[in-house]
Amino acid sequence: MPDSLQPIEDPNRAVVGAGRPPVIAPGHTFGTVTDKISAIVLTRRTPLGWYAGFGTAMLFTLLLLVSLTYLVTKGIGIWGNNVPVGWAFDITNFVWWIGIGHAGTLISAILLLLRQTWRTSINRFAEAMTLFAVACAAVFPVFHTGRPWLAYWLFPYPNTMSIWPQFRSPLIWDVFAVSTYASVSLLFWFVGLIPDLATLRDRSQSRGGRIIYGALAMGWRGSAHAWHRYETAYLLLAGLATPLVVSVHTVVSFDFAVSIIPGWHTTIFPPYFVAGAIYSGFAMVLTLAIPIRHVYDLEDFITMRHLQNMAKVMLVTGLIVAYGYMTEAFIAWYSADKFEGFVLLNRMFGPYAVFYWALILCNIVTPQLLWFKRVRTSVPTLFLISLVVNVGMWLERFVIIVLSLHRDFLPSSWGNYAPTFWDWSTLLGTIGLFVSLLFLFVRFLPMISIFEMRTILPEARVNE
Amino acid sequence: MKAASPLYGVMAEFDDPASLVAATERAYREGYRCMDAYSPFPIEALHAALGSRPTRLPLIVLIGGITGCIGGYLLQYWTSVVAYPLNIGGKPFHSWPAFIPVTFECTILVAALSAVLGMLALNGLPQPYHSVFNVPRFALASRNRFFLCIEARDPRFDIDATRQFLETLNPREVTAVAD
Numbered sequence: 001m002p003d004s005l006q007p008i009e010d011p012n013r014a015v016v017g018a019g020r021p022p023v024i025a026p027g028h029t030f031g032t033v034t035d036k037i038s039a040i041v042l043t044r045r046t047p048l049g050w051y052a053g054f055g056t057a058m059l060f061t062l063l064l065l066v067s068l069t070y071l072v073t074k075g076i077g078i079w080g081n082n083v084p085v086g087w088a089f090d091i092t093n094f095v096w097w098i099g100i101g102h103a104g105t106l107i108s109a110i111l112l113l114l115r116q117t118w119r120t121s122i123n124r125f126a127e128a129m130t131l132f133a134v135a136c137a138a139v140f141p142v143f144h145t146g147r148p149w150l151a152y153w154l155f156p157y158p159n160t161m162s163i164w165p166q167f168r169s170p171l172i173w174d175v176f177a178v179s180t181y182a183s184v185s186l187l188f189w190f191v192g193l194i195p196d197l198a199t200l201r202d203r204s205q206s207r208g209g210r211i212i213y214g215a216l217a218m219g220w221r222g223s224a225h226a227w228h229r230y231e232t233a234y235l236l237l238a239g240l241a242t243p244l245v246v247s248v249h250t251v252v253s254f255d256f257a258v259s260i261i262p263g264w265h266t267t268i269f270p271p272y273f274v275a276g277a278i279y280s281g282f283a284m285v286l287t288l289a290i291p292i293r294h295v296y297d298l299e300d301f302i303t304m305r306h307l308q309n310m311a312k313v314m315l316v317t318g319l320i321v322a323y324g325y326m327t328e329a330f331i332a333w334y335s336a337d338k339f340e341g342f343v344l345l346n347r348m349f350g351p352y353a354v355f356y357w358a359l360i361l362c363n364i365v366t367p368q369l370l371w372f373k374r375v376r377t378s379v380p381t382l383f384l385i386s387l388v389v390n391v392g393m394w395l396e397r398f399v400i401i402v403l404s405l406h407r408d409f410l411p412s413s414w415g416n417y418a419p420t421f422w423d424w425s426t427l428l429g430t431i432g433l434f435v436s437l438l439f440l441f442v443r444f445l446p447m448i449s450i451f452e453m454r455t456i457l458p459e460a461r462v463n464e
Numbered sequence: 465m466k467a468a469s470p471l472y473g474v475m476a477e478f479d480d481p482a483s484l485v486a487a488t489e490r491a492y493r494e495g496y497r498c499m500d501a502y503s504p505f506p507i508e509a510l511h512a513a514l515g516s517r518p519t520r521l522p523l524i525v526l527i528g529g530i531t532g533c534i535g536g537y538l539l540q541y542w543t544s545v546v547a548y549p550l551n552i553g554g555k556p557f558h559s560w561p562a563f564i565p566v567t568f569e570c571t572i573l574v575a576a577l578s579a580v581l582g583m584l585a586l587n588g589l590p591q592p593y594h595s596v597f598n599v600p601r602f603a604l605a606s607r608n609r610f611f612l613c614i615e616a617r618d619p620r621f622d623i624d625a626t627r628q629f630l631e632t633l634n635p636r637e638v639t640a641v642a643d
Contacts, residue, residue, distance in 0.1 A: 240529075
C-alpha cells in the first residue's frame with residue numbers, strides 16, 4: 001500500500017522517468033478530489049501568507065484609486081501623453097492586459113474542443129485570470145477618454161442629442177469586441193462554476209456559506225437531464241468563444257492597422273497580435289499557477305505535464321511572434337516605403353532602442369530555452385521565463401505604440417515621451433487590483449473545476 | 465414508511481457510475497419513465513438510459529445567433545444610413561465591410577446569452593426548493609454518490625413494489641423522498 005500511495009506525495013519524481021506525466025496524480029478518488037479542492041475554500045485555515053499577500057495587493061489597489069481620483073480631478077495631463085504621443089502607457093497597458101486575458105478562454109474553449117484533458121485543472125483559474133485582466137484593461141481606455149462618467153456614450157442608445165456611434169471606426173468595434181468578450185467570458189466562467197457551487201453548498205458547515213453558495217448554485221441537483229443540457233450549453237459556449245477569442249485581439253490590432261501611421265498600417269497585425277496575446281496569456285497562467293500549486297499543495301492536480309504543455313504553447317506562440325517581428329522588418333525593407341523603413345531603423349537605433357533590444361531579448365531569445373526538456377521540467381526556471389515574457393510582451397506594445405507615434409511623417413511634429421509618476425502608479429495599481437481579485441478568488445471559490453476533475457478519474461469510466 | 469406525508473418518489477443510492485447506469489437501464493426496461501438520475505459529474509450513458517430525447521438547446525442558440533447577427537447589422541445600417549448619416553472620408557453610408565466586426569460580436573453575444581439562459585430555463589433553474597433535497601444523504605450527490613429516483617407520478621409507481629424493485633438493483637440504500 002505505501003508503494004502505491006507514494007506517487008501522490010511526490011508526483012514530480014514519479015513522472016519524470018515515465019515519459020508522459022499524468023494529468024492527475026494516481027490514487028485519487030471522487031471523494032479525495034472533492035475534499036481537497038473544496039477544503040481550500042471551506043475548512044482549511046487561511047494561510048498567513050494570504051493575508052500578507054492580499055494586504056499588499058490592496059495597498060496597490062488603493063494606489064490605483066488615488067491615481068484615478070487625481071486623474072479625474074486634474075485631467076489626463078497628469079500622464080506623460082503629449083501631442084505626437086497621444087497614446088502611451090494607457091493604451092500599452094490596455095493591450096497588455098487584454099492580451100493576458102486571452103489564455104483563459106483559449107484554455108477553456110479551444111482546448112475543450114480539441115479534447116485536451118490537461119486543461120481541466122487549470123481552466124478555472126485561467127478563466128478567472130481572464131476576467132480580472134479584462135477588468136484591469138477596461139480601466140485604461142475608459143479613463144483615457146478623460147470623462148469616464150460619459151463612457152456610456154460609446155454604446156448605441158437612443159438619446160436626446162440624437163447622435164449615434166460611428167460604426168466605421170475601429171475604436172467602436174473595439175468597444176463591442178471587448179465588452180462581448182468580457183460578457184461571454186463571465187458567462188463561461190459562471191456556467192462552469194454552477195456544479196461546483198452546488199458542491200460547496202452541500203459541503204459548507206456554516207449557515208452563511210450554505211445560503212450564499214446555495215443561492216449562486218441556483219438549486220443545481222446534478223440530474224441527468226440537467227447535465228445533458230449543461231454539457232450541450234458548455235460545448236456550444238466553447239464553440240462560440242473560440243472565434244470570439246481570435247476576434248478580440250484582431251479587432252484590437254485594427255485600432256492600429258486601420259490607421260495610416262507607419263509601423264501600424266500592416267496586414268500582419270491581426271495574426272501576430274493574436275499569437276502575442278496567447279503567448280502573454282500562457283506566460284501569466286504559468287506565473288500564477290507555479291506559486292499557487294506550491295502554496296496550496298496542488299502538485300497532484302497541476303502536474304509537471306501541465307507546466308510542460310504550457311511551456312510548449314509559449315514556445316510555439318513565441319515563435320509566431322518572432323515571425324511577426326521578422327515580417328515587419330522584411331516588409332519595411334521590401335515595401336521601399338521610406339517612412340516604414342525609418343520606423344524600423346528608429347526602433348533599432350533611435351532614442352528608445354534599448355526597449356526594442358530588451359523586447360527581442362525577452363520575447364525571442366529567452367523562450368528559446370524552452371526547447372530543452374531540462375528547462376521545461378525545472379519549475380523555478382519556468383517561473384523566471386514566464387516573468388520575462390510578461391515584461392517582453394509589455395515592451396512589445398510600448399514599442400509598437402510609442403515608437404510609431406513619436407516620429408511620424410513630418411520631422412517638425414516629432415517629439416518624445418516619458419512616463420510620469422502617475423503613469424507608473426496606474427500601471428502598478430491595476431497589477432494590484434488584478435492580484436487582489438485573484439486572492440479573493442482563490443479564497444472564496446474553487447480554483448480548480450471539481451466536477452471536471454471527477455470526470456478524468458479512472459473510476460469515472462462506465463464500462464458497457 | 466409514513467403514509468401521511470405526500471411522497472415525491474423513492475430513491476436508491478449507488479457507489480459508482482456504472483451501477484447507476486445499469487440500474488437506470490433496468491428501471492427503464494421495467495417500464496418506469498418518470499425518473500431521474502443524479503450524479504456528481506456528467507455521464508453520457510445516463511441520458512440514453514433514461515430514454516430522453518435530445519435537447520432543443522442548439523436550436524435556441526441558433527435562433528439567438530441569427531437574431532444577434534441580423535439585429536447587429538440592422539442597428540448599424542439604421543444608425544449610419546437613416547438616423548445619423550455622416551460623411552466619413554467619403555465612404556458610402558452603407559459601408560458593409562466596416563459593419564462586419566460589430567455584426568460578428570453581436571452574433572456571438574446573443575448566441576452565448578441564449579445558450580446560458582436557455583440552459584437555465586430548460587433546466588428550471590433557479591429553483592430554490594426541490595424534494596430530492598429532503599433526503600439528507602443527497603448532499604453526497606455533489607461529491608461521490610450516485611442516485612436514481614423513481615417519481616410517484618409515474619403510472620407504474622407503487623410504493624412497495626418500486627421499493628422492492630430498487631432493492632434488487634444492489635443499491636447502498638433505498639429511501640422514500642417526501643414531497
